[in-house]
Amino acid sequence: MKVIIQRVTRASVTVGDDQINSIGRGLCVLLGMSVDDTHTDADYIVRKVLNLRLFEDENGRPWSKSVMDRDYEVLCVSQFTLQCILKGNKPDYHLAMPAELAQPFYASILENMRSAYKPELVKDGKFGALMQVHIQNDGPVTIELTSPSVPSDPRQSSKQEKQQPRKEKGRSKGPSESSKEKSALRSRQDTNPSSGAEGDVSSEREP
Known part of the structure; x- marks a missing residue:
């Protein structure tokens, strides 16, 4: 009403x-x-x-x-x-x-x-x-x-149903974007001269 x-x-x-x-x-x-x-x-x-x-x-x-x-x-x-x-x-x-x-x-x-x-x-x-x-x-x-x-109104119900998958799709992007950010962070850490990972690489190159 x-x-x-x-x-x-x-x-x-x-x-x-x-x-x-x-x-x-x-x-x-x-x-x-x-x-x-x-x-x-x-x-x-x-x-x-x-x-x-x-x-x-x-x-x-x-x-x-x-x-x-x-x-x-x-x-x-x-x-x-x-x-x-x-x-x-x-x-x-x-x-x-x-x-x-x-x-x-x-x-x-x-x-x-x-x-x-x-x-x-x-x-x-x-x-x-x-x-x-x-x-x-x-x-x-x-x-x-x-x-x-x-x-x-079936048109309103249909509109709500169409909006729902978009919302769910939007939520599914969260973990993916978060994973990319974490991957990028690890990549930056690996190339950091002060990190332990760089030392490990150098030791592998030594005879």
């Missing part, structure tokens, strides 16, 4: 001419759910959103308090475009969770967030609608967050 978290002084969601929801100071959270996301990913994101220390404390010290510490609001908006992969200049969204699965999954994220915080302070947009999201970014402060899951 990919998430964009913005610290805001105000934010609102409008569909057509109707304002769906709005918040004062707090966080606007854009959530992009992938086909591989599980409740483990959702729990991670909920925990991070609620506990990130993006606000100042009572004495004005920055990066000290979370949205829960300050009793601020959270506005969540589902945004599948965060799962975009570019094919040239054309966006591809095949990694995004299909709408029929994403809607109940998104609803469960909201439910978990409300259970972990104060329900009346967690608001959202309208799933699947063409929304206008109005954000007054405070700072500006924008945090990009990705849940620690394995990529599902």
Whole structure:
């Protein structure tokens, strides 16, 4: 799951001419759910959103308090475009969770967030609608967050597999280069007039 978290002084969601929801100071959270996301990913994101220390404390010290510490609001908006992969200049969204699965999954994220915080302070947009999201970014402060899951894109997996042999090949060069260095060092020692090896050679030449 990919998430964009913005610290805001105000934010609102409008569909057509109707304002769906709005918040004062707090966080606007854009959530992009992938086909591989599980409740483990959702729990991670909920925990991070609620506990990130993006606000100042009572004495004005920055990066000290979370949205829960300050009793601020959270506005969540589902945004599948965060799962975009570019094919040239054309966006591809095949990694995004299909709408029929994403809607109940998104609803469960909201439910978990409300259970972990104060329900009346967690608001959202309208799933699947063409929304206008109005954000007054405070700072500006924008945090990009990705849940620690394995990529599902076969192209990404293939890329990782190709990188692995190169890394192993790079590691195999270490001993070889080290051996060359040792060999060169021994060679320099053998030609050193003060070394014992030179004396041995001289004794062999004597009749």
